[in-house]
Amino acid sequence: MMATQAMILEHAAAMPAPTWHFLKMNDTAIEIPEGLEISPHVKVSGPAKILKGADDIERAVEGAQEAWSAKHPAPTQQEIAEREAFLAAEVDATYGGTAQSDYQKHADALEASRSLSQAFEHGLGSEAAMFLQRVAGKRVVVEGEAGQNVEVDMIVKSVPEAVSVAAIDVVAKCGAEVNVRVTVDSQDADNGTNGIAGTTIRVFADVGSRVGIERAQTLGEGYIDLDDIALFAQDNAHVTVKQTVLGADVSFTGLAGDLRGQDSNVVVDTRYLGRGMQKRDFNYLLRHHGPRTKCELRANGVLMDECSKTLRGTIDLIRGCKGAEGSESETVLLIDEGVRNKTVPVILCNEDDVAGNHGATIGHIDEKQLFYLASRGLSQEEAEAMFASAIVEQAALDAGSSEIRESVIRLGERLAPGFDEIFEEEEI
Amino acid sequence: MDNMLLICRGLCASAGEKAILHDVDFEMRSGEAHVLMGPNGAGKSTFGHVIMGDPAFQVTGGSIVFDGIDIVGLSTDKRSKAGLFLSFQAPVEIPGVPLRSFLRAMVDAHGLKMKNKEFKGRIKELSAELDMNPAYLDRELGVGFSGGEKKKVEMLQLLLLRPKLAILDETDSGLDVDALSVVSRGMELYRQECGGTLLVITHNTRILERLTVDRAHVMVAGHIVDEGPASLIDEIDAQGFERYETAGLAIEGK
Structure with missing residues (x-):
């Protein structure tokens, strides 16, 4: 049996434009324990292919590259010289001649390469994505042909002392609609066990397609969850991602998206619960290339006990994305004093006529809400417990598949015995 | 004093530095229905909120005795558990909490010992009574x-x-005829089924x-300027509050 070697994936889930290093939130390190059996337990329902070395995504990106290159001819030597002169003058005027940051150099190099495959980034970073791909072995490929509607459900069932990862490629061709729902769950609570579960999902949404990714993680204690997503959206493509993070001792959630096509749209909804000593790490990066592209990142969470959470959300409004709009918002309820919460919204802008918005509501229950709840008999502690329970209950109510719903209810039952009664079918 | 459920004596309350209620005397017997009327800004809603223990207001004098206990020092949740209920003019929104979860938490907080099946059945029954979509x-x-x-x-x-x-x-504020009829139905059910005492502001x-x-x-x-039998409502309906407002200003001027 193949097994993992001890390693640390350094600089994972990194922000493209770092902030102060002393804040210790620019990136994270993912520790992989030694000796975990590489044993993917992945069940797929629906039209999907399981292939070794699948290259559908690569071919789709190559096709997009050709179309993009034809539509965006390489600049002439004169244009390059003019641009460099303009930038040099701007740097002199703005920074007094200060050299570019590493981020700016990287961004300029990426733009100069004109390579879409290089711009196809992973939310947890390339090293973590390669690790996940390696342990997953084969790829699950979900393909929606032009005009086709495809629905696929998957379960990644983690077991103790093992690493169970699914590598998933989603290719939605012109006008296709593809919905993929993934449950990441463990056999039981598995207290004191060691295990890794994860997914690495690549999405190519072609012109006018609609892609929905729903991922719910309800792992037991002792597990590490790795959730890596890479998105690429062509003209008028619409991608929605719904992430629910409820279980596992440590979870890493990363999503990177390239809104290359004009009028493409990405919406990400994240719901999370942190309790005990759990660690939650989120990294989002949406790069707007196309004109009038839109993205919206929404996160809602409840943190209690002594858990910690970091959320990095970067919206990059790149030269050429005129009319683009990006927004990110987070609502976090901090229940206990021992909770550590870090939220870093970043909006990078290198284009006129764009909108970038961010907002965060971080704190305790609003006074008016608290009075209302008290007037119904709930003490502050009872009100806070209700918010924590409600996030699990809402996840079950909103579940897009019976598998997700059942796994969320099982987790709710582990947290509060009797929880499952709420969802018992009513007698007719 | 027989059967007296709520007694306010010399109740004074303020919001920060601003005094709102002045020396209010008010009594209700168990099982009665009272109405508190007055022009906008008279302090009626403040009175309801002060009885419920809204921390936005401070009781600066007097007493509130509910069911034989002075509740001025009690927290709002304990007043609720003691049997007080305030229906809000503008109920707050609580994103992230499904209505069902809230109702369940409310029932549990009151120690009603309702099993899940019974809880669901009761909710279903009440939803039908109030013409409320179970969705x-x-x-x-x-x-x-x-x-x-x-x-x-709220009902x-x-x-x-x-x-x-x-x-x-x-x-009743901002409701159309149909919604008003549902609220009236709620009030009737409360009176009939629970023998409830009602103060309508x-x-x-x-x-x-x-x-x-x-x-x-x-x-x-902020002053109680008149009280009387139900016929007082018809008088106010015909004449408005003008005469009281003049009297109120006179009291203010003292």
Whole structure:
């Protein structure tokens, strides 16, 4: 049996434009324990292919590259010289001649390469994505042909002392609609066990397609969850991602998206619960290339006990994305004093006529809400417990598949015995 | 004093530096229906909120005795558990909390020992009585609800908790005829099924058409300026509050 070697994936889930290093939130390190059996337990329902070395995504990106290159001819030597002169003058005027940051150099190099495959980034970073791909072995490929509607459900069932990862490629061709729902769950609570579960999902949404990714993680204690997503959206493509993070001792959630096509749209909804000593790490990066592209990142969470959470959300409004709009918002309820919460919204802008918005509501229950709840008999502690329970209950109510719903209810039952009664079918 | 449920004596309250209620004396017997009327800004809603223990207001004098206990020092949740209920003029929205979860937490907090099947059955029954779409139960509390839907939810809570005293604060404001009829139905059910005591705070008489009122009180500028039998409502309906407002100003001038 193949097994993992001890390693640390350094600089994972990194922000493209770092902030102060002393804040210790620019990136994270993912520790992989030694000796975990590489044993993917992945069940797929629906039209999907399981292939070794699948290259559908690569071919789709190559096709997009050709179309993009034809539509965006390489600049002439004169244009390059003019641009460099303009930038040099701007740097002199703005920074007094200060050299570019590493981020700016990287961004300029990426733009100069004109390579879409290089711009196809992973939310947890390339090293973590390669690790996940390696342990997953084969790829699950979900393909929606032009005009086709495809629905696929998957379960990644983690077991103790093992690493169970699914590598998933989603290719939605012109006008296709593809919905993929993934449950990441463990056999039981598995207290004191060691295990890794994860997914690495690549999405190519072609012109006018609609892609929905729903991922719910309800792992037991002792597990590490790795959730890596890479998105690429062509003209008028619409991608929605719904992430629910409820279980596992440590979870890493990363999503990177390239809104290359004009009028493409990405919406990400994240719901999370942190309790005990759990660690939650989120990294989002949406790069707007196309004109009038839109993205919206929404996160809602409840943190209690002594858990910690970091959320990095970067919206990059790149030269050429005129009319683009990006927004990110987070609502976090901090229940206990021992909770550590870090939220870093970043909006990078290198284009006129764009909108970038961010907002965060971080704190305790609003006074008016608290009075209302008290007037119904709930003490502050009872009100806070209700918010924590409600996030699990809402996840079950909103579940897009019976598998997700059942796994969320099982987790709710582990947290509060009797929880499952709420969802018992009513007698007719 | 027999059967007296609520007694306020010399009640004074303020919001920060601003005094709002002045020396209010007020009594209600168990099982009665009272109405508190007055022009806008008279302090009627403040009175309801002060009885419920809203921390936005401070009691600066007097007493509130509910069911034989002085509740001025009690927290709002304990007042609720003691049997007080306040229906809000503008119920708050609580994103992230499904209505069903909230109702369950409310029932548990009151120690009603309702098993899940019984809870679901009761909710279903009340939803039907109040003409409320059960789909609301899975929606986040108040989020995207119309004014009428919010008031239905308030009535549902009232009937679920069956408090000893319900204070309905401007429950009729902003409602169309259909929604008003549902609120009236809620009040009737509360009176019939729970034998509940009701204090209706309002500044118009529409909501009172289907309610047998035992006593009416008039508040102007934070003072109780008149009280009497139900016929007082008709007098106010015909003459308005002008004469009281003059009297209120006179009291203020003292």
